[in-house]
Amino acid sequence: MKFRWSLVAILVLATSTFFAQETNAPKFGKGLFNLVGKDSSFTMKVGFRMQLLGTSTWQDGESLETSALVRRSRLKFDGFAFSPKLKYKIELGLSNRDMSGASQYTSNSPRYVMDAVLKWNFAGNFVLWAGQTKLPGNRERVISSADLQLVDRSLVNSRFNIDRDMGLQLRHHFNLGNTFIVKEILSISQGEGRNVTTGNEGGHQYTGRVELYPFGDFQSKGDYKGSDLKREHTPKLAVGATYNFNNNAVRNRGNMGSYMETDEGLYETNISAIFIDAMFKYRGFSFMGEFANRTADDPFAKNADGSLTGDEVQVGNGYNLMSGYLFKNNWEVTGRYTNVELDKTITGKDPETQYTLGVSKYLSGHKLKVQTDISYLDVPTNTGQIMYRLQCDIHF
Numbered sequence: 001m002k003f004r005w006s007l008v009a010i011l012v013l014a015t016s017t018f019f020a021q022e023t024n025a026p027k028f029g030k031g032l033f034n035l036v037g038k039d040s041s042f043t044m045k046v047g048f049r050m051q052l053l054g055t056s057t058w059q060d061g062e063s064l065e066t067s068a069l070v071r072r073s074r075l076k077f078d079g080f081a082f083s084p085k086l087k088y089k090i091e092l093g094l095s096n097r098d099m100s101g102a103s104q105y106t107s108n109s110p111r112y113v114m115d116a117v118l119k120w121n122f123a124g125n126f127v128l129w130a131g132q133t134k135l136p137g138n139r140e141r142v143i144s145s146a147d148l149q150l151v152d153r154s155l156v157n158s159r160f161n162i163d164r165d166m167g168l169q170l171r172h173h174f175n176l177g178n179t180f181i182v183k184e185i186l187s188i189s190q191g192e193g194r195n196v197t198t199g200n201e202g203g204h205q206y207t208g209r210v211e212l213y214p215f216g217d218f219q220s221k222g223d224y225k226g227s228d229l230k231r232e233h234t235p236k237l238a239v240g241a242t243y244n245f246n247n248n249a250v251r252n253r254g255n256m257g258s259y260m261e262t263d264e265g266l267y268e269t270n271i272s273a274i275f276i277d278a279m280f281k282y283r284g285f286s287f288m289g290e291f292a293n294r295t296a297d298d299p300f301a302k303n304a305d306g307s308l309t310g311d312e313v314q315v316g317n318g319y320n321l322m323s324g325y326l327f328k329n330n331w332e333v334t335g336r337y338t339n340v341e342l343d344k345t346i347t348g349k350d351p352e353t354q355y356t357l358g359v360s361k362y363l364s365g366h367k368l369k370v371q372t373d374i375s376y377l378d379v380p381t382n383t384g385q386i387m388y389r390l391q392c393d394i395h396f
Contacts, residue, residue, distance in 0.1 A: 029367030032396050035079075043079035049146055049395035050074070050095075060383035070095045071152075071391065072145055074114070085122070089133070091115040104198070105259065111195040114164065129169035132194055135255075136169065136185040136209040137162040137242055138290050139277040140320065142224055147366045149226025149286070149324055150358040151373050151389040154338045156318035160292035162244050162273060165189035165205060165255050166196070181213040191246050193255040202268045203247030205255055211240040218281065226288075227326055227334075228281040229365050235282040242275040252301075253314050254294070260301040260311040267301035271313055284326040292318040299346050316342035330362040334373075353378045367395040 026034055031045040053071035058064055073095040080087045091114040093099055099110035117131035134142055140153050141161040153161075167189025174182055190196065191205035213223070215237055219230040223238040246254040248268035260267040277290040299313035318341070324334030336356040342349045358373030370392050377385040 029364055029395055042081050045076075045078055047076040047078075047396055048074070049076070049393070051145070051391055051393045053151070053389065053391045055387065055389050057385060057387045059385045069097070072098060074098065085120065087119040087121075089115050089117050089119070101195075103259075105192065105201070106195045107197045109195075109197075113195055125173050127171045129171065130167075132164055132166045133169075134164050135162045135187055135189060135205075135207050135244070137207070137244065137273070138275040138292055139224070139240060139279060139288065140290055143226060144224075146393065146395050147225040148371075149288075149322065149332070149334050149360070150336060150356060151371050151391045154290075154320045154322075154336060154356075155340050155352055155354055156290060156292050156320040156338055159314065159316075159340050159342070160253070160273065160275075160294055160318050161256065162205075162207070162254055163256055164194040165191065166194070167205070179214070179216040181217060183211040183213070185209040189255075191249060191255050193251070201259075201266055202250040203270075205244065205246045205249075207242065207244045209240060209242040211238055213238050218279075222281060223279050225366065226286070227324060227332055227360070227362070227366075228284050228286045229326065229362065230281075231284050231326070232281045233283070236280070238279045240275075240277050242273075244273040244275075246271045246273075249296075249313075252311055257314065258311065260309065260313075262301065262303045262309055264304045267309065267311065269299070269301075269313065270297040271295070284328075285323075286326070287323045288320075289322075290318075290320040292320075299343075312346050312348075314342055315346055316340070324358075326362075332360045332362070334358040334360065350380050350382075366393070369393050 031047045033046055035044040050073045051071040054068045056064060056066045075092045075094065077090040078088060092112050093114045099112055101111050102108050113132065115133045117129055117133040120128045122128055136142065138157060138161055140157045141163065167187060169185060169187040171185050176182060187207040189205045190200050191203060192201055215235055218236045219232060222230055244254065247270055249271040250266040250268055251257045251259055254271045254273060272295050274293045275290065280287045294315050296313035296315055299315050301309040301311035303309055319339045322334065322336040324332050326332040338354040341351040344350065354375055354377045356373050356375040358371060360369055360371040362369045372390045375387045
């Protein structure tokens with residue numbers, strides 16, 4: 001299986017080289033090659049990116065731990081089919097971290113497919129998405145891992161995000177006055193996460209999101225990109241709020257985390273999540289803030305006789321604040337404060353507070369960059385942990 005997909009990747013790259021030699025290749029960062037049908041009835045842009053990551057961690061009383069890995073390796077395809085009003089996106093994950101998570105619920109197969117979604121602009125400002133893709137959850141999660149301001153996302157994201165799922169999304173936007181923009185998203189999805197093949201184990205998942213842009217849109221979709229690389233000439237602000245309801249969820253983080261198994265199948269309970277976030281950018285300065293909350297009707301998983309299984313829904317709150325300044329030489333300094341406080345009476349987990357300081361050099365925006373950061377993790381019952389990371393990101 002791995003050999004087959006490796007071969008596919010090699011063939012795609014070889015094909016891209018051929019097209020690059022025979023036609024006018026796109027600029028760096030704009031895809032390996034772009035295809036346009038002779039009758040202009042379809043387009044396809046093929047891209048590839050990878051992240052190479054080195055990490056070292058220190059903790060009092062423990063030995064130094066180091067690792068080096070291909071953090072992400074992705075093939076991307078996007079364009080339109082038949083009409084510019086019908087767009088598509090396909091993204092395949094090729095690194096071990098991208099494919100991990102195989103289980104009986106994914107037919108014990110690697111999870112190659114990240115995104116496979118159609119986007120149909122069927123009327124005016126209405127666009128219907130169908131397929132597997134990111135749900136409209138916390139802003140940090142929806143920002144592509146290729147466009148992050150630090151080496152990786154925060155602890156708030158890893159504990160609370162609702163990630164990808166299979167389903168439908170209806171998107172719309174409208175203007176209030178000359179500059180004020182309102183964007184709305186409604187979604188219904190399977191509720192089990194990505195690449196699930198066993199069907200709907202519990203109930204469905206419902207998500208609604210509203211975003212406000214009082215000063216108009218950001219340049220180049222900068223509301224969902226880290227750093228103010230466009231150096232906005234006027235202040236730009238986006239404020240968003242999401243409510244997610246997973247009916248009869250069977251995993252301990254909604255559509256993420258572990259399945260809550262009992263002696264007679266899977267435990268089901270309603271799980272709700274709320275996200276509130278903001279993004280601000282102006283002349284190289286950027287700020288992003290997020291709040292996350294998860295609750296459950298009954299967070300303790302139980303067997304049919306009422307005895308506890310040992311699984312609990314990961315209920316609690318999280319805060320994430322991040323700010324950076326991009327200098328004119330494209331060096332950036334960024335700081336992040338993160339606090340996660342799961343309900344200890346339910347989960348048994350202590351609060352976590354993490355402080356991160358990062359430095360980035362953008363050689364060609366997010367398409368080619370080197371990022372490094374150092375974090376201090378404070379947990380009341382443990383000695384503090386220091387983590388240092390260095391990452392190179394390249395995106396064709």
